[in-house]
Amino acid sequence: MQKPIEAVPGGTRPQPDRRRLSYAAPMRRALLLLILLCAAGGAAAQPADGLDYDPPIAVAAVLDGRTVSLADGTEVRLSALDIPAGKWRDIARSVLAGLLQGRSVRPAWLAPVDRHGRALAQLQRDDGVWIAEELLARGLARVDAGGDDPAPALASLLVTEAEARAAGRGLWGDPAWAVRPAETLGRGDLDRFQIVEGQVLQAMVLRGRAYLNFGTDQRQDFTVTAEPGVVRLVAGDGQDLLALQGRRIRVRGWLDWSGGPHIGLVRMEQIERLD
The missing domain is CATH 2.40.50.140 (Nucleic acid-binding proteins)
Incomplete structure (x- = not known):
């Protein structure tokens, strides 16, 4: 569709009190260490992927390749993923069931739960595995960047997709989805x-x-x-x-x-x- 696109000079330097220095230096080092630790703690409090995860909740069932039911009845649709129709959805469902059977997950909600108990979210397994990233790494999904996922999360997922694509894993070995x-x-x-x-x-x-x-x-x-x-x-x-x-x-x-x-x-x- 083609459109028309429009120091004191001359003075004597005072000598330091060595006893005071012997205490001051360790104190300064301790203060510096405390500052660094606080800064590190503050940085860790900000997720690198921009996602804010809730406490863990058990997975009740895997409904399809990107939908799971939680113990509280909420149905979670994994965001930022596209899984092509046909065999790839069946394979993704089987893999997702293997990843989540008997496990708990921490949801990072990207939309409010609707009146039917469904919502979009990213899921982190109880051992820290990022579920969307795992599916992408296996070549079972592509990144859909058109949703509400934070940009840092999408950047990370796109890197994982690119690695799977370069290796020809999963659907990336299928010409239909090139x-x-x-x-x-x-x-x-x-x-x-x-x-x-x-x-x-x-x-x-x-x-x-x-x-x-x-x-x-x-x-x-x-x-x-x-x-x-x-x-x-x-x-x-x-x-x-x-x-x-x-x-x-x-x-x-x-x-x-x-x-x-x-x-x-x-x-x-x-x-x-x-x-």
């Missing part, structure tokens, strides 16, 4: 989550809406768009979509048709710069 070159997209790739790579030939904002065009044929080219609210949010974070012109990027999201194959951007974490 990263798609932008120029090869067709109608057969629509209506599903896709990861697309290509060069942004034109980037422009028109009436507040951003367009990243990957081709010159307005009937067939791949385009990424961002609504005005997203453009303002991105700019508020000090990022510039227009700076992507001429760059190779990888973008992920739901692929539909809007004057050509199209992905709607909701946050910058959906985009990875490749150059």
